[in-house]
Amino acid sequence: MQTQLADFIKDTPEGREAEAILRACVHCGFCTATCPTYQLLGDELDGPRGRIYLIKQLLEGHDVTEKTRLHLDRCLTCRSCESTCPSGVHYSRLADIGRHIIEQRVPRSGAEAAKRWALREFVPRADVFGIAMKAGRAVRGLLPAALKEKVPDARPSGPWPKPRHARRMIALAGCAQPAMAPSINAATARVLDAVGVSLVEQPGAGCCGAVRFHLNDQEGGRDDARRNIDAWWPAVERGEVEAIVMTASGCGVQVKDYGHLLAQDPAYAEKAARISAMTRDVSEIVAAEGEKLQELLRTRRGEAVAVAFQSPCTLQHGQQIRGVVESLLTTAGFTLTPVRDGHLCCGSAGTYSLLQPELSKQLRANKLAALGEGGATMIASANIGCMTHLQAGTTTPVRHWVELVDSRLNGFPL
Ligand code: SF4
Ligand code: SF4
Known part of the structure; x- marks a missing residue:
């Protein structure tokens, strides 16, 4: 894609990186079909190709508005588009650069700014978060629904x-x-x-x-x-x-x-x-110690449990780790059920479930339906955000896969 970056960015490390990413995109649109927000909203600007175009306009110095920012806000940064792209376009890095700039060009105000400030200030502090979680568990019944579902049982x-x-x-x-x-x-x-x-x-x-x-x-x-x-x-x-x-x-x-x-x-x-x-x-x-694990598990088979594995986007797209957890769970004696559209995000996506609750809930409903189709009695995941988000929408227990392996290996209850 031909680009003419504006003076404010063109001779910076971010500008050079963004230009290389933009040039790699050949505008084929293959990525659009695997984008969760495009699937839900059907708007080209809510898919990767459209967002790349919006960021290109931003970096070229064209006018941008709250609508531009909204299309970027709706992106989950799930990176499904990166897994699909045949040209190796590093969309997420371009999105980071674009979002940083649009935040300055189209600043937020009022409740939206306050919500983001609170999330930035409180979530990353383990001590503050720990106190809030204890307090939340104590008054769980009084919390608004959106917060209640972020407070899992101890x-x-x-x-x-x-x-x-x-x-x-x-x-x-x-x-x-x-x-x-x-x-x-x-x-x-x-x-x-x-x-x-x-x-x-x-x-x-x-x-x-x-x-x-x-x-x-x-x-x-x-x-x-x-x-x-x-x-x-x-x-x-x-x-x-x-x-x-x-x-x-x-x-x-x-x-x-x-x-x-x-x-x-x-x-x-x-x-x-x-x-x-x-x-x-x-x-x-754990996979690198597969032989030892297999030997240890040989004598420790438990009852057959049907498990649906939700592979987080940060595992399968972000880290490109696929099939590894599934194989470890099988080694541990669990029966994996097939999961339709396994590449799609569950809607958790960090703080996305609080900032874009409607889209997040639709994605969760779709994901839980897909996870439930094979008759699983347990859902396994690999990321605390996805686990909490999914658990809030189902009575099927959701656990980290390593807890399942631990239960087989050490008999610790799930
Ligand atoms: S698949 Fe890759 S090259 Fe094609 S439009 Fe999407 S990002 Fe660009
Ligand atoms: S990161 Fe995910 S939501 Fe964002 S454009 Fe790519 S596929 Fe769509």
Whole structure:
């Protein structure tokens, strides 16, 4: 696509990156068919090709309005379009650049600005989020429906094995997950302990930065990344840990991108690239220990459970990890049911479910219908945001897949 970027952006790193992405797009429209918002709204401007065109206009200095911003707001950043695109167009990076600029050109006001400010300020703070979650559980019945569904029931997390192996890895605790489902990292620690790896959480690390970054506080998101790097770096530098393990695929896609996000920061560029290179989704770690896992599970088969796996967009499109979790669940003796349109987003998408509730609910209803078609009695996922969002719309239990493997391996109840 031919572009003539405006002076304000053309000689900047963002401008050069945006121009390369725009040039790669041949306008074929293959991506449109797999875009969830295009499928729901039927408007070219609510699909990837239309949004690319809108961002091109923005970067060329043309007038943009609240309508332009709305079409970009409706994008889930699910990256289904990237998986489909035959030309390798890195849409999500272009969207980040476009959103950052439109936020300045068409600023928000009133309730919309206040809502985004509150999400940016409170969600990434694990301590504040933890207190809010406890308070929310205490007064759950009094909360408005939109908030009530963000407060999952508390479940016991079980023991965290003491570090006893020479092989060590760091787990990201994150911001929302420790308060919503501490059982996920504890189950991961038990599964990894069983295959000979001790998992530790490093004090000082917190939110991966995705919340603030995707609410257009991009510098705030980078600060979160720097704080995590500072917390992890001493153990990494001393060679004490093999990997940084992500149990939420939404965080994984962000941390794997630290190298790119901090590439212009001379103090952090090298460290960020190393951290990204050693970051793995927990499924990649467990799959690498597949033989040990298989051996351990040989004598620990439980009752047959039919499971539908919802592969989060951040896992299958963001990290391009497909089929790995499905294979691990099969190894653990679960029966996987087929899931129609598995490439489509469930509507959670970080804070999207709070900012675009109507579209989010439609996508959830569609996803739950698809997940239920094979008769599953359990839904598995790989991201806390998707889990909470889906659970609010169904009585079928929704669990992280690693909790299912842990239940087979260690007998911990689901
Ligand atoms: S599929 Fe790729 S090249 Fe074709 S319109 Fe979409 S982004 Fe552009
Ligand atoms: S990221 Fe998802 S919602 Fe956004 S344009 Fe691409 S496919 Fe559509």
